[in-house]
Amino acid sequence: MLKASFKKHTLEFKRPSGTSRGILTTKDSWIIKVWDDENPNQKGTGEASIIKTLNPEWNEEYEKKLENFCNEIDTLKLEDLNDYPSIRFGLEMALFDLKNGGNEQYFDNHFSQGKDSILINGLIWMGSEEFMLEQLQQKLELGFKCIKMKIGAIDFEAELGILKSIRKKFDKNQIELRVDANGAFSPEDALDKLHALSVFDLHSIEQPIRQGQWDEMKKLCSETPFPIALDEELIGVTERKTKEQLLETIQPQFIILKPSLVGGFTASDEWIELAEKKNIGWWITSALESNVGLKALAQYTYSKGNPMPQGLGTGQLFTNNSPTNLDLEGDRLWQR
Numbered sequence: 506m507l508k509a510s511f512k513k514h515t516l517e518f519k520r521p522s523g524t525s526r527g528i529l530t531t532k533d534s535w536i537i538k539v540w541d542d543e544n545p546n547q548k549g550t551g552e553a554s555i556i557k558t559l560n561p562e563w564n565e566e567y568e569k570k571l572e573n574f575c576n577e578i579d580t581l582k583l584e585d586l587n588d589y590p591s592i593r594f595g596l597e598m599a600l601f602d603l604k605n606g607g608n609e610q611y612f613d614n615h616f617s618q619g620k621d622s623i624l625i626n627g628l629i630w631m632g633s634e635e636f637m638l639e640q641l642q643q644k645l646e647l648g649f650k651c652i653k654m655k656i657g658a659i660d661f662e663a664e665l666g667i668l669k670s671i672r673k674k675f676d677k678n679q680i681e682l683r684v685d686a687n688g689a690f691s692p693e694d695a696l697d698k699l700h701a702l703s704v705f706d707l708h709s710i711e712q713p714i715r716q717g718q719w720d721e722m723k724k725l726c727s728e729t730p731f732p733i734a735l736d737e738e739l740i741g742v743t744e745r746k747t748k749e750q751l752l753e754t755i756q757p758q759f760i761i762l763k764p765s766l767v768g769g770f771t772a773s774d775e776w777i778e779l780a781e782k783k784n785i786g787w788w789i790t791s792a793l794e795s796n797v798g799l800k801a802l803a804q805y806t807y808s809k810g811n812p813m814p815q816g817l818g819t820g821q822l823f824t825n826n827s828p829t830n831l832d833l834e835g836d837r838l839w840q841r
Contacts, residue, residue: 506542509575509599511535511553513568516795516823522630527558532823534795535571539578539599540607549603552798553595554765559792561741562589583771587743594769598801601770609800616807622837623807626651626683626814631658637667648835651681651708651814657689661698668705677706681814688715688737695725703730709759712736723755732758736790739776740766748779759786761816766792770805777809790816796829803831803838 516532534554540547553571557563562570571592574581578596586593601611615621627649629640637654644652652671656664671680682705690698690713699713709732714721716738726733735757742748752760760780762773773789780787789806791799799820806815819833820826832839 507539507579508542508545509537509539509578509596511537511571511575514795514825514827516793517825518822519824522822529556529793532556532793534798535568535595536795536797536827537571537575537595537599539596539603541603547603547607549599549601549607550609550797551595551597551599551602551801552765552794553592554792554794554798555591556792559737559740560591560766562591583769587768590740590743590768590772591765593772594765595798597769597771598798601801609797610804611801612804612808614804614808617804617840619839619841621807622834622839623803623817624651624812624814625817625819625836625838626653626681627836628816628818629654631655634659634663634667638670641667641671645680647833650679650836651683653683653685653816655685655687657686661701665701665705668702668707672705677708681708682706683708683711683734685711685736686713688712690714692718692721692725695721696728699725699729699731707731709734711761712738716740719751719754722757726755726757729758732786734759734761736761736763739763743768743772745775745779748776752779752783752785756783757785759788762787762789763792764789764802764805765794765798773805786813787811788813788815791818793818793822795823796820796827796831800829800831800840803840 513535518530522529534552537551539549555563574592583593602609610617627644629637684707692714695713711734742751762776764773767773777787791802799818803817817838820829830841832841
């Protein structure tokens with residue numbers, strides 16, 4: 506008989522991190538343990554992790570729901586958790602680990618064996634122009650060749666100025682630039698802003714307008730001067746038929762998968778399958794998980810064999826992260 510328990514861990518940012526949804530100073534996660542009554546010493550580890558302004562399932566009853574699901578773990582089906590993607594991901598992660606021996610070995614591959622690495626992008630958080638340029642310099646010194654810059658929080662002209670300063674020094678063959686608007690643009694001004702951004706040879710822009718505006722997003726994707734990647738648009742879309750409808754209607758150039766926001770490995774696999782049928786590109790991104798969730802995400806990401814730079818974190822944002830054997834070397838993530 507399966508049993509499960511959890512313990513809350515509030516991650517503290519070394520420095521407040523800005524998004525278009527506000528400034529983050531802490532992030533709550535719950536570390537889950539799953540075991541079989543017949544072998545209680547072998548436990549699988551997972552993480553349910555939420556961003557309060559982004560996860561649709563977040564409310565004051567969240568922890569109580571997690572407790573109920575843990576109590577029902579022996580009879581629970583993943584589909585029962587569709588409305589709680591972060592909990593679904595955490596429990597699925599723990600079950601994967603338990604099945605593979607309980608040593609945080611979620612996937613057995615060359616990455617988890619320490620034989621190969623994952624190419625990742627360097628993330629520049631929103632903030633003052635000075636702060637964003639300071640982060641950029643740090644990422645370049647570390648050796649990143651793909652930079653993702655969050656935009657939409659400071660003056661748009663100032664953001665254009667930062668991109669211009671980057672392109673003065675590095676062309677698109679030297680540095681790949683991605684931007685993430687987190688839905689900050691309005692449908693009325695989005696296309697004009699995309700044209701203003703396009704002069705900087707950007708790889709893509711994530712979620713230029715808020716999710717849920719399928720017709721407006723479809724129009725943008727058909728008229729955009731450079732690729733659009735759907736991110737928040739995928740959150741809360743759990744039925745296969747609705748996923749197909751979304752992709753067929755909007756026809757984006759890319760989708761971005763955050764397993765803790767779309768429901769874990771199995772749900773991400775379904776998105777990838779449907780996207781590839783329509784020749785839509787994709788990559789995987791973490792969502793500020795602790796090192797526990799990040800390791801599982803990294804092993805899963807490697808298993809998908811996508812050579813593009815992935816959007817995985819490095820675990821270095823927090824003062825109280827869990828110990829890890831993940832290691833960043835230049836712009837490549839290793840498990841040592």
